[in-house]
Amino acid sequence: MTIPPLSGTEERLSAFVCYRRGMRHLLSTPAIVLYLSFIGFGGFARESGVDLGHALAMTGLIWALPSQVVLIGGIVSGAGLAAIALAVTLASIRLMPMVVALVPELRDRETPRWQLYLVSHVTAITAWVFAMQTVPSLPRYARVPFFAGFGVSLCFLNIGVTAIGYSIAGIVPPLAAAALFFMTPLYFLLTLPSAARLLSDRLALVFGLCLGPVFVHVVPGADLIWTGLVGGVGAYAIGRYRRRAS
Amino acid sequence: MTFSFLDHAWWPYLFIVLAGMVPTQIWRWLGVAFAGNLRDDSEWILLARAVANALVAGVIARLILFPSGALLEVPVWIRLISVALAVSVYYGLGRRLLLGVFSGAGCLMALNGLFTAG
Numbered sequence: 001m002t003i004p005p006l007s008g009t010e011e012r013l014s015a016f017v018c019y020r021r022g023m024r025h026l027l028s029t030p031a032i033v034l035y036l037s038f039i040g041f042g043g044f045a046r047e048s049g050v051d052l053g054h055a056l057a058m059t060g061l062i063w064a065l066p067s068q069v070v071l072i073g074g075i076v077s078g079a080g081l082a083a084i085a086l087a088v089t090l091a092s093i094r095l096m097p098m099v100v101a102l103v104p105e106l107r108d109r110e111t112p113r114w115q116l117y118l119v120s121h122v123t124a125i126t127a128w129v130f131a132m133q134t135v136p137s138l139p140r141y142a143r144v145p146f147f148a149g150f151g152v153s154l155c156f157l158n159i160g161v162t163a164i165g166y167s168i169a170g171i172v173p174p175l176a177a178a179a180l181f182f183m184t185p186l187y188f189l190l191t192l193p194s195a196a197r198l199l200s201d202r203l204a205l206v207f208g209l210c211l212g213p214v215f216v217h218v219v220p221g222a223d224l225i226w227t228g229l230v231g232g233v234g235a236y237a238i239g240r241y242r243r244r245a246s
Numbered sequence: 247m248t249f250s251f252l253d254h255a256w257w258p259y260l261f262i263v264l265a266g267m268v269p270t271q272i273w274r275w276l277g278v279a280f281a282g283n284l285r286d287d288s289e290w291i292l293l294a295r296a297v298a299n300a301l302v303a304g305v306i307a308r309l310i311l312f313p314s315g316a317l318l319e320v321p322v323w324i325r326l327i328s329v330a331l332a333v334s335v336y337y338g339l340g341r342r343l344l345l346g347v348f349s350g351a352g353c354l355m356a357l358n359g360l361f362t363a364g
Contacts, residue, residue: 029343029344029347030343032344033347040315040316044315051258053259054258054259054262057259057262058262058266061262061263061266061267062262062266062267062270063270064270066305067266067269067270068266069314071262071265071266073314074265075248075249078248078249079248080247080248081247081248081251081261081264081265082247084265084266085264085265085266085268085269086269088265088266088269088270089269089270089272089273092269092270092273093273093301094273094298094301094302094305095270095273095274095277096273096274096276096277096280097277097294097295097297097298097301098277098298098301098302099273099274099276099277099278099281100277100280100281100284100290100291100294100298101291101294101295101298102277102281103277103278103281104281104284104285104286104288104291105286107281113278116278116281117275117278120274120275120277120278121271121274123274123277125302125305128298128302129302174316174319175316175320175355175358175359176355177315177316178315178316178317178319178320178354178355178358179351179352179354179355180316180351181309181313181315181316181317182310182313182317182320182325182328182350182351182354183347183348183350183351184309185305185306185309185310185329186328186329186332186346186347186350186351187343187347188302188305188306189306189310189329189332189333190332190333190336190343190346190347191343192299192302192303192306194341196299198292198295200292200295200296201295201296201299203296204295204296204297204298204299204300204303205299205300205302205303206303207300207303208299208300208301208302208303208304208306208307209303209304209306209307210307211300211304212303212304212305212306212307212308212311213307213308213311213312215304216308216311216312223304223308224301224304224305224308225301227300227301227303227304228297228298228300228301228304229297229300230300231296231297231300231303231304232293232296232297232298232299232300232301233293233296233297235296235299235300236292236293236296236297239292239296240289240292
């Protein structure tokens with residue numbers, strides 16, 4: 001993955017130029033893998049009997065695949081609004097620590113708060129991993145427009161990709177659909193270590209991978225929260241102890 | 247109140263907003279609010295980053311081991327071998343992301359075709 005040549009020494013670029021530099025990454029590997037995932041989502045929506053317009057609204061308004069899958073699962077099961085809302089709430093808690101970690105990376109001294117709220121809308125795992133990797137090498141003033149250029153365009157493009165997936169559902173053989181679903185976790189697994197700079201970050205990844213499957217059985221339903229809390233706090237504590245010791 | 251509770255064109259969209267959008271976005275808004283003016287090397291941010299990494303890793307493990315949809319039809323051992331192959335290809339051949347991802351997906355299709363289709 002190439003990082004655009006922006007450095008603190010050259011002339012200050014306009015926000016629009018930075019936005020377009022972010023857009024240049026719409027054909028990068030993370031973006032392509034995400035398109036494939038949304039083709040899979042479009043097919044899943046159609047197989048679940050959801051209307052095309054509703055599927056597109058889900059991608060544009062929610063922009064978090066796990067939440068969208070939980071929502072459709074709830075609709076199919078005939079659950080009520082409150083029950084589904086609760087399930088989606090639980091499924092998307094992970095977004096909060098992700099945004100908390102991302103905001104200080106993105107923010108310049110004079111970044112207005114509304115811009116951060118705006119770009120938080122397009123923060124999902126793909127954009128988060130991408131930003132944690134690429135943004136630290138950019139000058140601070142360029143980070144929010146660069147991330148917005150990538151994230152907002154990615155979200156809009158994927159509304160169209162959802163429509164493509166919806167219309168070709170049934171043509172894709174189930175095995176190919178399985179391979180599409182499989183690419184997303186593979187991509188995350190391969191890229192996350194390079195975004196993990198500190199010992200605590202790397203330990204957290206290992207702990208999360210190991211604890212996740214355990215907590216699925218111990219605390220089903222709330223397993224992700226517990227994985228994050230136990231794995232994350234444990235990794236942070238070990239990292240802090242090692243920093244103090246050295 | 248279910249998805250098909252009211253027979254109006256706008257009801258499903260309102261349902262998507264109330265049951266899907268708001269419960270998701272609220273965590274993003276809280277994230278911006280909690281980040282406040284903290285610096286990227288403050289202890290709270292390091293803790294949040296560790297929790298975020300552990301959560302995402304948990305999501306990965308769940309997507310591989312307890313998937314939904316078509317991937318469920320593929321046996322766990324095939325999924326795990328494919329993950330191992332993708333990781334070795336990625337680190338063995340100079341960290342090429344697309345190559346790693348596609349080799350894993352290709353391995354999944356090949357093994358599943360060989361061992362379960364017939």
